[in-house]
Amino acid sequence: MAESTRVWFSQPLETVAIWWRLERRDGVTLGFTSHDRDLAFDGLVHRTAPGMVPSAIRRTADFEADSAEVAGALSHDAIREADLAAGRFDGGSIAMGLVDWETLERVTLYAGTIGTVGHEGAGFSAELRSVKDLLAREIVPRTAPTCRAEFCGQGCTLSANAFTHLASLAEVSADGASVRASGRPSAAQLAFGTLRWIDGPEAGITRRIEAADGTWLVLDRTSADGIPPGTMIELREGCDHTLETCAARFDNAVNFQGEPFLPGNDLLTRYPALQP
Known part of the structure; x- marks a missing residue:
């Protein structure tokens, strides 16, 4: 059914509920509704979750980004505190709107992406970013000594x-911030790359490799407890985006997207050098 063009809340009493849909970056899609029973539309069952409500939605007619926020209690089985802490919802897409729970007429009021997800005690809140945020992107690239690509x-x-x-986990550090892997290239080649968990409690999550410390890979976020050795992982090599690495390691200097020899802003403050 196409989205409705009706005027909502034009009558004293209406059979209207709120719906929202979350699509995580790992492909899992969840649907919820404020109605007291599940509603199925658009190929997805929207589970009743009356404790989760959008606290505010603001739409504009100009290029200013729309804003919204959703908050609620960690009462639904699909929203687990461990998943929030692991970042499974960060960067996912979200849409929300109104639905007539008798006819299933519906309209989308907001669409965007999920920013930072936080929780305090038994509650959570999510920062939502409108699709209009794409209009704020810089079209003309800025010069930089490192590669922009x-x-x-x-x-x-x-x-x-x-x-x-493909590799397997050899060991997780005591603080969960670093891992060692077997069947892989050197740790130095993996710096600034990514690690994706294939199975185990963090299956589907991708972590950025911030640095290599000897044979250890330092991740951007701590790993869950109890990940056993032998867990399958996928490792993507990284690049420090310098011209030297691009040319010597990858033989790809012709595609370098930076200006390594362009003088910086400090050129005007340098003292002149006397030529002999």
């Missing part, structure tokens, strides 16, 4: 498959 992304032209490796 994402490694193996647009502009880089290198194949991601050539730098992606």
Whole structure:
């Protein structure tokens, strides 16, 4: 059924409920409604979750980004505190709107992405970013001595498959911030790359490798407790985005997306050098 064009809340009493849909970056899609029973539409069952409500939705007619926030209690089985802490909902997409729970007529009031998700005690709140935020992107790239292109992304032209490796977990550090892997390239080659958990309690989650410390890979977020050795992981090599690495390691200097020899702002403050 196409979205309704009716005027909502034009009558004293209406059979209207709120719906919202969350699509995590790992592909899991969850639907919820403020109605007292589940509602199925758009190929998804929206589970009743009266404790979760959008606290505010603001729409604008200009280019200013719309704003919204959703808050509630951690009472639904699909919203687990461990998943929030692990970042499974960070960066996912969200849509919310109104639905007539008798006819299933519906309208979308807000669509965007999930920013930071926080929780205090038994509650949680999520920062939502409107799709209008895309209009705020810088179209003209800024000059920089390092490469602006994402490694193996647009502009880089290198194949991601050539730098992606299956491996198994050898060990997790006591604080959960670092891991060691077996069946992989050197840790130095993996710095600034990514680690994706294939199975185990964090299956589907991708972590950024911030640095290599000897044979250890330092992750951007601590791992869950109890991940056993032998857990399958996928490792993507990284790049420090310098011209030297691009040329010597990847032989890809022709596609370098930076200006390593462009003088910086400090050029005007330098003292002149006397020539002999």
